[in-house]
Amino acid sequence: MQKTHIAIADQIDTSHHPTSFMSKYIWSQDHKVIAIQYAITAIGVGLVALFLSAMMRLQLGFPDQFSFIDPSSYLQFVTMHGMIMVIYLLTALLLGGFGNYLIPLMIGARDMVFPYLNMLSYWTYLLAVIVLLASFFVTGGPSGAGWTLYPPQAILPGTPGEGNGIILMLISLAIFIVAFTMGGLNYVTTILQARAKGMTLMRMPLTIWGIFVATILGLLAFPALLVSAIMMLFDKLLATSFFMPAILSLGENLEHSGGSPILFQHLFWFFGHPEVYIVALPAFGMVSDVIATHARKNIFGYRMMVWAIVAIGALSFVVWAHHMYVSGMNPYFGFFFATTTLIIAVPTAIKVYNWLLTLWRGNIHLTLPMLFSIGFIFTFTHGGLTGLMLGNVVVDLPLSDTYFVVAHFHMVMGVSPVMVLYAAIYHWFPKVTGRFLHTGLGQFHFWGTFLGTYAIYLPMHYLGFLGVPRRYFAMGDTDFIPASAQTLNASITVSAIIVGIIQLVFIANVIFSLIKGKKSGPNPWHATTLEWQTSQTPPVHGNWGENLPEVYRWAYDYSVPGVKDDFIPQNIADADVIKMDKVTKGES
Amino acid sequence: MGIFSTLTEKSWINSEQTSNQIKVSQIHTIWPAKTALKFFLAVVSVFFMLFTITFLSRSQSIDFQALSGEPWLPLSDASQLWWNSLILLFASICMHFAVQSCKKQQWNIFILSLSSSCLMTMAFIFSQVYVWQLLTQKGFFIYSNPANSFFYLLTGIHLLHLAGGMFALTRVYVIYWRHGHTLALLANLRLCAIYWHYLFIIWLYLFFLLTADSTTYKTIALFCGF
Numbered sequence: 001m002q003k004t005h006i007a008i009a010d011q012i013d014t015s016h017h018p019t020s021f022m023s024k025y026i027w028s029q030d031h032k033v034i035a036i037q038y039a040i041t042a043i044g045v046g047l048v049a050l051f052l053s054a055m056m057r058l059q060l061g062f063p064d065q066f067s068f069i070d071p072s073s074y075l076q077f078v079t080m081h082g083m084i085m086v087i088y089l090l091t092a093l094l095l096g097g098f099g100n101y102l103i104p105l106m107i108g109a110r111d112m113v114f115p116y117l118n119m120l121s122y123w124t125y126l127l128a129v130i131v132l133l134a135s136f137f138v139t140g141g142p143s144g145a146g147w148t149l150y151p152p153q154a155i156l157p158g159t160p161g162e163g164n165g166i167i168l169m170l171i172s173l174a175i176f177i178v179a180f181t182m183g184g185l186n187y188v189t190t191i192l193q194a195r196a197k198g199m200t201l202m203r204m205p206l207t208i209w210g211i212f213v214a215t216i217l218g219l220l221a222f223p224a225l226l227v228s229a230i231m232m233l234f235d236k237l238l239a240t241s242f243f244m245p246a247i248l249s250l251g252e253n254l255e256h257s258g259g260s261p262i263l264f265q266h267l268f269w270f271f272g273h274p275e276v277y278i279v280a281l282p283a284f285g286m287v288s289d290v291i292a293t294h295a296r297k298n299i300f301g302y303r304m305m306v307w308a309i310v311a312i313g314a315l316s317f318v319v320w321a322h323h324m325y326v327s328g329m330n331p332y333f334g335f336f337f338a339t340t341t342l343i344i345a346v347p348t349a350i351k352v353y354n355w356l357l358t359l360w361r362g363n364i365h366l367t368l369p370m371l372f373s374i375g376f377i378f379t380f381t382h383g384g385l386t387g388l389m390l391g392n393v394v395v396d397l398p399l400s401d402t403y404f405v406v407a408h409f410h411m412v413m414g415v416s417p418v419m420v421l422y423a424a425i426y427h428w429f430p431k432v433t434g435r436f437l438h439t440g441l442g443q444f445h446f447w448g449t450f451l452g453t454y455a456i457y458l459p460m461h462y463l464g465f466l467g468v469p470r471r472y473f474a475m476g477d478t479d480f481i482p483a484s485a486q487t488l489n490a491s492i493t494v495s496a497i498i499v500g501i502i503q504l505v506f507i508a509n510v511i512f513s514l515i516k517g518k519k520s521g522p523n524p525w526h527a528t529t530l531e532w533q534t535s536q537t538p539p540v541h542g543n544w545g546e547n548l549p550e551v552y553r554w555a556y557d558y559s560v561p562g563v564k565d566d567f568i569p570q571n572i573a574d575a576d577v578i579k580m581d582k583v584t585k586g587e588s
Numbered sequence: 589m590g591i592f593s594t595l596t597e598k599s600w601i602n603s604e605q606t607s608n609q610i611k612v613s614q615i616h617t618i619w620p621a622k623t624a625l626k627f628f629l630a631v632v633s634v635f636f637m638l639f640t641i642t643f644l645s646r647s648q649s650i651d652f653q654a655l656s657g658e659p660w661l662p663l664s665d666a667s668q669l670w671w672n673s674l675i676l677l678f679a680s681i682c683m684h685f686a687v688q689s690c691k692k693q694q695w696n697i698f699i700l701s702l703s704s705s706c707l708m709t710m711a712f713i714f715s716q717v718y719v720w721q722l723l724t725q726k727g728f729f730i731y732s733n734p735a736n737s738f739f740y741l742l743t744g745i746h747l748l749h750l751a752g753g754m755f756a757l758t759r760v761y762v763i764y765w766r767h768g769h770t771l772a773l774l775a776n777l778r779l780c781a782i783y784w785h786y787l788f789i790i791w792l793y794l795f796f797l798l799t800a801d802s803t804t805y806k807t808i809a810l811f812c813g814f
Contacts, residue, residue, distance in 0.1 A: 113620040181631060189624045202597040219627060223635040227642065231741070238730050240737040242646065258651035258734065263642055270638075302600065310595075554599040574602060 017541060029115035030541050031100045034122050036432070038096035041122075045129050046089035047503075052081040054500050061493025063474045063486075071473040072160035075144030078471065079161075080132075082147025083169070086275065087176060088129055090417055094282040095180075095218065096125060098424060099187050099211045101432065105531035106208050108196025108549045108571075110542045112186045121186065124179035132172035138164035146471065148268055151243040151261050155236040157250055167236060170229040177222045177229075187215045196530070198551030202306065203570070205529050205555040206299065209306050210285020213313040214278045221274035221317070228267040235259065262327055269320040276413055277316040281309055283420035284351055287373050289555070290423045291355055293527045294370035295362030296566050298556035300354045308347035308354075315344040325393050326400045334393040341391035345384070352381060363559065363566070367525075368442040372423035375450045376416055383412025386461065401471075404464020407457045415453045422449070422506070429510075430524050434537045435517030441509040445502055452499035459488045526567045529555050533569050619775045622782075629786055632749065636790060639742055640797060645814050646734050647805040653733045657801025662726050663739075666799050672715045673795060679708035680788040683781045690774050702760070702777075705784070709754060713747055739798050746787070746794060753783050 018024035028034060056077045059069045069077075100118065104111050112118045135142035144160030145153060153159050155166055191212045195204070204212075231242040235256070243264040244256035292299040299305060321329060321337040355377055364370065386408040390396045399405060422445070429437050468481055475481055523532040535545050549571040557568035564578040646652060656663040663669070682705035689697035720740060723729075730740045757780050763773045800808075 114624065181628075185624045185627050188627055189620045192623055193620045200597060200599065201594050202599040219631050220634050223631060224638055227635065227638045230745075231642065234730075234737065234741060238737075240731050240741075241651075241734060242642065242737065255731065258646075258649045260646065260649070263645055267638065267642065298600065303596070303598070306595065553602055556600070 027119060029111070029119045031104050031112050031115070031118060032432075032539065034118050035097050035099075035101035037122050038092055038100060038125065041126055041129060042089050042093040042097060043507075045084055045133070046093070047507075048133070049081045049084035049089060050500055050503060052077040052084075054497055056081065057493040057496045059473065061490040072144060073141070074473045075146070075471075076142050076160050076165070079144050079146055079149075079169075080136075080142050084132070085414065086147065086279070087173070088132065090279045090413075091180070091218070091275070092125060093421060094279060094417065095187065095211065095215060096122065096183055098207075098282060098286065098428075099183070099215070101428070102207055102531060103187055103190055103211060104194070105431075105534070105539060105543060106205050106529055107191060107194065107199050108530050108544070108551060109190060109194035110544060110548070113190045113194050114186050117182050118186050121179050121183035124175060124182065128172045128176035128179055131168055131175060135161065135165045135168040135172075138168065140165055143169045148265075148272070149232070150268075151232060151235065151259075151264050152245065152247055152256075155232065155244075156247070156254075167233065170233045170236075173229045174226055174233075177226045180218055180222055184215045184219045187211060188219070196548050196551055199530075199570075202303070203551055203554045205285070206288040206302070206305055206309070207282070207285040207529075209309050210281040210283070210288075213309050214281035217274045217281070217313050217316060218278045221271045221278065224267045224271035228264055228271075232264065262324075265324050265327055266321070269323045270317070272323060273320040274313075274316045277312055279413060279417050281313065283376075283417045284309065286424045286427075287376055287420045288351075288355065288358075289529065290369045290373045290420075290427050291358050292556050292558060293427070293525050294365045294367050294373070295359050296365070296558045297358055297362035298558055300357035300360075301350070302554065302556060304350055305354055308350045311347040312344060315340060315347070319344055322391055322396070325396045331393075338392050342388065345388055345391075348384060352377065352384070367426070368437065368439060368446060369423045369427035369525075371443070371446045371450075372419050372426065375446065376419035376423065378450075379411050379419055379453065380416040383408060383410075383416055387412055398467075399464055401469050402464035402466075403460045403468050403470050406470050407460035407464060410460075411453075411457050415457070419450075422446070425510075427525065428531075429513070430520030430537070431531055431534075432538055433514055433517070434520055435513050436520050436524065437513045437517060438509050441505060441512070445506045445509065448502035448505075449499060452495050452502060455495035456492050456499065459492055463488060523569075526565070528553075528557055528567050528569050530570055533571050621775065621779055625779050625782060629783075632786075632790075635745075636742075636793070639738075639745070641812075643738050643742075643797065644805065644809050644812060646738070647802075648809050648814055649734065651734065652802075652805075653735055654800065654802045654805060655728070655735050655739060656799045657803070662723055662728055663799045666795075668715070668719055668722065669795055669799065672712055672719065673791065675708050675715060676712045676788050676791055679705045679712060680781075680784045682708060683784045687774070687777050687781045690769070690777055693769055695769075699764075702757075706754070706757060709750055709784075713750060716743055716747055719743070735798075742794050742798060746791060749787055749790075753780065753787065756780055756783070 018028060018030065024030075025033060028037070055069055056074060058066055059074055100112070103109075132142075140161050140163045142161045143149065143154065143165040145155075145162075145166060149166070149169065155162055159166075161169075191204075191208060228243075231240075234240040235242055235244050239255045241256040241259035243261050244254070244259040245261065246257040247254045288299050288305060319337060319340045321333060322341045325334060325337075355373075359374075386404070390399060390405065390408055426437055426442060429435070463485055466481060466485055468475065468485055475486075520537070522534065522537040525532070530549055530551070531539075533549060534543055550573075551570045552573045553568060553570055555570055557570075559566045560568060562580050564580055568577055647654070653661075655661055656666065658664060682701045686698055686701035686705060689695075689701055720743075723736065723739070728736045730737050756776075760773065760776050760780060763770065763776060767773065
């Protein structure tokens with residue numbers, strides 16, 4: 001039975017119609033403006049994280065050549081880079097940015113069901129970002145505890161930023177989770193209750209499925225991070241001993257006793273592993289839609305794709321301890337978590353096969369979104385396969401503290417979602433702005449990024465096999481590491497800086513195309529989903545004019561035999577589809 | 589339509605039946621805030637469940653001293669907490685009466701019930717803070733034992749949730765004063781009532797958890813595999 005909230009679906013809600021510059025662009029309750037606000041903030045803070053990674057690479061590639069990078073600042077760069085990229089960029093951009101923009105448009109709603117809460121969610125997120133960045137300017141600087149913030153070292157003297165830095169980090173995370181919860185409640189409620197007439201759950205595009213399940217994961221997983229952040233703040237500020245064992249620090253007996261650092265690890269990874277899929281599932285959904293559209297073919301195995309998203313979401317809660325093999329655990333637990341890790345590879349592999357089978361004999365248009373999507377399939381497969389290796393306890397133990405792990409998680413969780421983000425930006429930019437991004441600059445951006453990331457991360461796997469340890473400021477005189485490893489490190493650094501600069505070309509392309517880009521029209525990719533069927537491009541406040549669209553079919557009617565066009569939009573009824581024989585008769 | 593039949597729908601087939609199924613008047617008006625509240629309560633439940641797991645795990649350390657079980661322990665006599673529970677129960681019952689009177693448009697009873705609920709909730713908050721004071725006066729500080737830490741932490745988090753509820757309740761007052769009796773008033777009030785009942789149940793659960801003795805913790809932890 002279809003359930004629709006009438007106030008949203010059937011009426012034009014003018015209650016938050018913008019009337020001034022401030023209400024239109026600053027305190028906006030329009031999901032599209034909020035999405036752009038999220039995107040700009042996330043990309044802005046992401047550029048900070050990109051700069052930090054360049055600083056790290058300078059030290060690793062050319063040790064001790066730069067006086068402004070010392071061991072403490074190196075650790076701070078690592079920590080802030082990781083935390084910003086995972087939480088404040090990827091989560092915020094995929095769900096806050098794309099989730100906000102696409103959900104109402106793709107399901108045929110006028111806006112989110114709680115526009116005010118949506119606005120509040122963005123400003124709370126911005127506050128979280130400001131609090132986090134403020135830690136750069138406090139005494140002691142930001143936390144250098146690593147993005148996992150493991151106690152006891154995260155809050156003890158000797159760790160950079162153990163004073164104000166870690167406090168601001170934990171407060172910022174708590175604020176972020178509040179922001180996410182406000183946004184997340186909005187996304188799931190909107191998807192469940194504000195779908196247009198005819199938009200059954202199984203007619204929803206996979207983008208929406210990915211965002212929907214990822215949001216549920218976020219709502220259930222982020223509390224674990226909140227719990228650990230609150231308890232660690234208590235340990236730091238109120239001298240409790242939730243996570244802090246008895247410690248002799250710098251010759252002094254600390255007040256703590258009996259706490260369990262492993263307990264923190266369990267909490268952190270109970271959030272941390274679903275977080276991988278909070279990022280991955282929206283990316284899976286978006287890339288599915290991009291591939292189907294640009295291959296002019298229905299997605300292969302739609303139902304299986306939906307089930308895989310749901311299965312991955314459920315399984316993601318029972319694999320967390322594979323991040324903790326080196327912490328020591330009962331071998332039976334290790335066996336259990338290795339097994340679940342291998343099991344989660346099954347629905348993931350199904351998705352990869354289905355993308356490939358969608359491309360198989362498709363009418364592939366090598367547009368920029370398609371290039372990035374194909375790039376994603378490569379990087380995700382590589383990152384996923386090394387994940388299978390690391391999922392086994394015996395392989396993980398020797399590799400866990402090496403660059404192999406860095407290479408693995410950057411391929412699977414860094415490069416792959418970023419590839420999809422770019423595919424999505426190139427794909428939906430014409431709808432957001434009414435203009436195309438520049439193709440030449442885009443191709444330069446793609447090839448530079450794709451080849452560049454391989455130049456960075458392929459050698460890192462090799463460094464890992466050599467046993468080069470991660471997190472180290474400098475290798476020093478280490479017998480088992482050959483001198484050639486340093487040459488490789490220098491090459492990685494040069495590649496990383498080139499890839500970083502190429503991202504600035506992308507930013508330049510966005511600015512240039514906003515002003516001078518080629519006009520795109522309402523549906524330049526001849527896509528079937530509802531967001532391309534709005535009467536105005538970019539869509540105006542309320543999205544749909546007087547009447548909401550009505551949905552008659554699934555989202556993947558591409559190249560249907562006997563039909564004149566190679567796509568049938570979701571809001572076209574069977575009676576209105578122009579058949580080939582009618583065209584032929586008309587011509588004759 | 590059940591979840592199984594929903595997920596097995598062959599959406600690429602536009603059968604006559606599917607089209608009819610959607611076109612026929614099966615559109616139901618639902619208050620989306622209720623759905624959001626259900627999800628929010630799920631989030632809060634996970635939140636308290638995770639705290640419980642950390643509590644049970646920590647309760648098995650040798651330095652953990654439960655707050656009840658022996659005569660000299662402060663919560664062996666939990667009479668003050670029982671009084672507090674009664675106050676919160678009364679707040680919850682008043683909220684229920686507020687909903688009923690709102691439905692029947694008995695505005696005097698409505699205002700009386702709602703305000704009583706508000707006052708009782710505030711009384712509960714102050715009474716909980718009073719329990720904190722009693723504990724500190726007896727030397728049971730937040731840092732002196734993990735059981736104390738959890739007591740202050742969990743009751744504090746519970747109070748924060750109630751304070752959030754009070755914030756939502758002001759919205760009900762605003763709707764009443766600005767618009768009088770509307771569907772929105774009843775809908776918002778119902779949500780508040782669900783939230784109040786839920787927080788009362790959470791409080792009972794916390795009450796049991798925080799005032800149990802070491803043997804109980806050991807049994808539960810054993811049962812949970814800690």
